[in-house]
Amino acid sequence: MSLDPTLRNIRGTFDILPQAAASEGAHEVPSCAWQHVEQVIREVLERFNFREIRTPILEPTPLIARGVGQLTDIVAKEMFAFRRGETDYVLRPELTAPVMRAYLQHRLDQQGSVQKLYYLGPCFRAENPQKGRYRQFHQFGVEVIGAETPEADAEVIAAMMAVYEAFGLRKLRLRLNALGDADTRPRYKAALQAYLEPYAEQLSAISRKRLETNPLRILDTKDARERRLLENAPRILDFLSPSARAHYEAVKAHLQELGIAFVEDPFLVRGLDYYTHTTFELESPDLGAQSALAGGGRYDLLAQELGHEAAVPAIGFAAGIERLLIALQAQHYAFPEDPGLDVFLVALGQNAARWSLCQAQQLRREGLRVDLDLKGRSMKAQMREANRQQARYAVIVGEEELLRKQARVRDMRTGQQHDVAFDELSDFLKGTVVRLT
Numbered sequence: 001m002s003l004d005p006t007l008r009n010i011r012g013t014f015d016i017l018p019q020a021a022a023s024e025g026a027h028e029v030p031s032c033a034w035q036h037v038e039q040v041i042r043e044v045l046e047r048f049n050f051r052e053i054r055t056p057i058l059e060p061t062p063l064i065a066r067g068v069g070q071l072t073d074i075v076a077k078e079m080f081a082f083r084r085g086e087t088d089y090v091l092r093p094e095l096t097a098p099v100m101r102a103y104l105q106h107r108l109d110q111q112g113s114v115q116k117l118y119y120l121g122p123c124f125r126a127e128n129p130q131k132g133r134y135r136q137f138h139q140f141g142v143e144v145i146g147a148e149t150p151e152a153d154a155e156v157i158a159a160m161m162a163v164y165e166a167f168g169l170r171k172l173r174l175r176l177n178a179l180g181d182a183d184t185r186p187r188y189k190a191a192l193q194a195y196l197e198p199y200a201e202q203l204s205a206i207s208r209k210r211l212e213t214n215p216l217r218i219l220d221t222k223d224a225r226e227r228r229l230l231e232n233a234p235r236i237l238d239f240l241s242p243s244a245r246a247h248y249e250a251v252k253a254h255l256q257e258l259g260i261a262f263v264e265d266p267f268l269v270r271g272l273d274y275y276t277h278t279t280f281e282l283e284s285p286d287l288g289a290q291s292a293l294a295g296g297g298r299y300d301l302l303a304q305e306l307g308h309e310a311a312v313p314a315i316g317f318a319a320g321i322e323r324l325l326i327a328l329q330a331q332h333y334a335f336p337e338d339p340g341l342d343v344f345l346v347a348l349g350q351n352a353a354r355w356s357l358c359q360a361q362q363l364r365r366e367g368l369r370v371d372l373d374l375k376g377r378s379m380k381a382q383m384r385e386a387n388r389q390q391a392r393y394a395v396i397v398g399e400e401e402l403l404r405k406q407a408r409v410r411d412m413r414t415g416q417q418h419d420v421a422f423d424e425l426s427d428f429l430k431g432t433v434v435r436l437t
């Protein structure tokens with residue numbers, strides 16, 4: 001088979017196929033395993049009473065520019081954005097800003113003073129593709145909007161951990177930090193700038209630029225020399241107000257009570273001013289360079305950034321499904337087997353083909369998984385197909401069977417064959433399929 005090379009899928013995107021795949025441009029995990037993973041995620045989050053929100057993939061660019069932040073890599077370099085007519089569109093790179101948009105736009109505060117929302121769907125970032133980093137990828141996550149208590153923070157982190165626990169993932173590392181309230185960051189920013197300025201010459205070009213615009217971003221540098229420089233830098237925890245400190249201490253106490261292990265990491269920051277208080281990231285050693293499974297934090301000032309008159313307390317996490325799949329594969333997770341077909345109808349001749357088409361419909365209505373030949377193949381080829389599809393039964397019908405109103409039913413596991421009257425066929429198949437599975 002061949003395809004015009006210019007029509008292949010875009011680098012950094014992939015097809016999810018019914019079978020496990022190794023070909024370029026296909027995700028190696030089959031669609032039934034994706035479905036399983038999505039179902040487990042939904043079940044866990046729904047147990048926490050998170051309700052699903054679905055927002056458009058297409059959003060107005062200014063929402064993302066303001067909601068994610070002009071200074072972030074996402075907005076500065078990674079948006080798939082375009083203009084049509086008078087409107088600037090972007091393929092959403094994340095869902096926190098869209099969910100907050102929907103919350104404000106639809107006055108969800110009137111539906112209950114705390115909204116617990118979850119989402120699951122594709123996101124788009126124009127990144128350099130590599131393992132665990134794609135241009136179209138899938139995120140799930142939650143947002144708790146309207147609650148400012150440390151219990152809300154603990155609930156979000158507990159929900160995130162519960163998802164990974166449901167898959168039995170081990171060796172995960174939860175890093176935790178606090179960014180304080182509205183006045184913490186400017187004071188800390190100034191202190192960090194003052195500390196780093198004498199070393200400006202030793203910083204990389206990019207960090208030197210960030211020193212002026214967004215010095216907090218320097219804290220997550222991977223450069224060993226810069227990391228050494230930062231060892232004695234001021235710590236944001238020392239800048240927390242008494243109430244912010246109390247919030248942080250309460251979150252930590254709740255995590256301990258919940259038996260959720262964490263490490264404190266003063267270098268874990270988010271560059272944007274609307275992030276407040278708790279911030280966290282979950283890592284897995286199985287992910288290599290792209291070690292983050294999920295991350296999140298409190299963003300009490302985002303609503304105001306989007307033009308709302310008052311602050312709306314909110315906290316959430318976002319997680320990558322592809323990274324979860326990598327971690328699951330590394331830990332040899334047993335994905336459920338494809339359930340396979342109950343029945344494959346083998347028809348010989350036109351009349352039998354017509355009968356099969358109707359019989360398939362009837363059996364499906366009764367809840368069985370049924371398929372049939374669509375190519376007018378020989379009996380041998382049809383039996384081979386029944387085998388390939390791992391059908392539990394082959395139901396074989398030709399002219400003679402039509403006359404006798406009896407089908408030949410072959411048990412594909414044992415090879416045993418029975419003649420079954422047409423009007424007993426569905427009871428026979430349903431009875432045995434239910435009994436045997």
Ligand code: AMP
Nearest residue numbers: 132133134137292293294295318319320
């Ligand atoms: P972020 O919004 O950047 O904090 O991302 C949240 C999570 O989404 C990360 O922890 C990753 O698991 C996942 N993620 C982010 N960007 C990508 C990407 N380009 N490809 C795959 N997963 C990603």
